[in-house]
Amino acid sequence: MGKRRPLVAGNWKMNGTRAESAALLDGIKKGVSASSKAEVVVCPPFILIALVAEKLAGSPVAWGGQNLSVHKSGAYTGEISGPMLKDYGCTYVIVGHSERRTLYGENDVFVAEKYGAAQATGLMPILCIGESLHERESGQTEAVVARQLDVVLDKHGIGSFKTAVIAYEPVWAIGTGKTATPAQAQEVHRFIRQRLASRDKTVSESLRILYGGSMKGSNARELLAQADIDGGLIGGASLQADEFLTICRAAD
Ligand code: PGA
Numbered sequence: 001m002g003k004r005r006p007l008v009a010g011n012w013k014m015n016g017t018r019a020e021s022a023a024l025l026d027g028i029k030k031g032v033s034a035s036s037k038a039e040v041v042v043c044p045p046f047i048l049i050a051l052v053a054e055k056l057a058g059s060p061v062a063w064g065g066q067n068l069s070v071h072k073s074g075a076y077t078g079e080i081s082g083p084m085l086k087d088y089g090c091t092y093v094i095v096g097h098s099e100r101r102t103l104y105g106e107n108d109v110f111v112a113e114k115y116g117a118a119q120a121t122g123l124m125p126i127l128c129i130g131e132s133l134h135e136r137e138s139g140q141t142e143a144v145v146a147r148q149l150d151v152v153l154d155k156h157g158i159g160s161f162k163t164a165v166i167a168y169e170p171v172w173a174i175g176t177g178k179t180a181t182p183a184q185a186q187e188v189h190r191f192i193r194q195r196l197a198s199r200d201k202t203v204s205e206s207l208r209i210l211y212g213g214s215m216k217g218s219n220a221r222e223l224l225a226q227a228d229i230d231g232g233l234i235g236g237a238s239l240q241a242d243e244f245l246t247i248c249r250a251a252d
Helices: 018-031 046-056 082-087 098-103 108-120 133-137 141-156 158-163 182-197 201-206 217-224 241-251
Strands: 007-011 039-043 062-065 092-095 124-129 165-168 208-212 231-234
Touching: 007 092, 007 165, 007 208, 007 241, 018 039, 018 046, 018 241, 039 092, 046 062, 082 108, 092 108, 108 124, 108 141, 108 158, 124 141, 133 141, 141 158, 141 182, 158 201, 165 182, 182 201, 182 208, 182 217, 217 231, 217 241, 231 241
Parallel strands: 007 039, 007 231, 039 062, 062 092, 092 124, 124 165, 165 208, 208 231
Antiparallel strands: none
């Protein structure tokens, strides 16, 4: 990890009542101190962001959205914009999560627009990329990741990655309990960093690349020990304070 500040982000997905979320936040707050080396972020469902903002105000834990509209405001029923997230103190927003891509038809171009919308609002996009099982088994992992990355690079430029985070999330590892081995993950992280380095080495060296996909307390340490893995995007394990804090400590 070295020069890059580790980042552990919890993606709560569509989970949590207000009471459950308040208890989870209390647990997380107890375990994260201002002197923690790792930066800690939670990404709750939109409707819980106000609660999260209230509970986490003044704590070292930051928060973000799981998605955003490409528009700032207007007649877009059911959507939430970047400025709205910003208004509630969000500093991050997940963009192009594989569930958005596969279940809600978000393609590379649309994801790149969302990435731009996030940055235009001053939110740090956590850009998710990663291959499916079929793509991995047919030897297309690098081609898929490169394509997902290049659409964003071509539209927004390498400079935009100064204010972005990438999450490499192999789709076959998300919510399946099947984690990529540290070596498998490192191989792709390294590929991503090298691809960006071919455009700008300084930007590439300072960019944080998170691993996501069944990361938990018991496997975080060895994943985070890899040279190009700078943190994690955590789904299931972010819903239990103990488990999430074990990962945060591993990132420290
Ligand atoms: P998981 O989800 O940790 O439950 O596999 C990760 C993610 O989807 O970001």
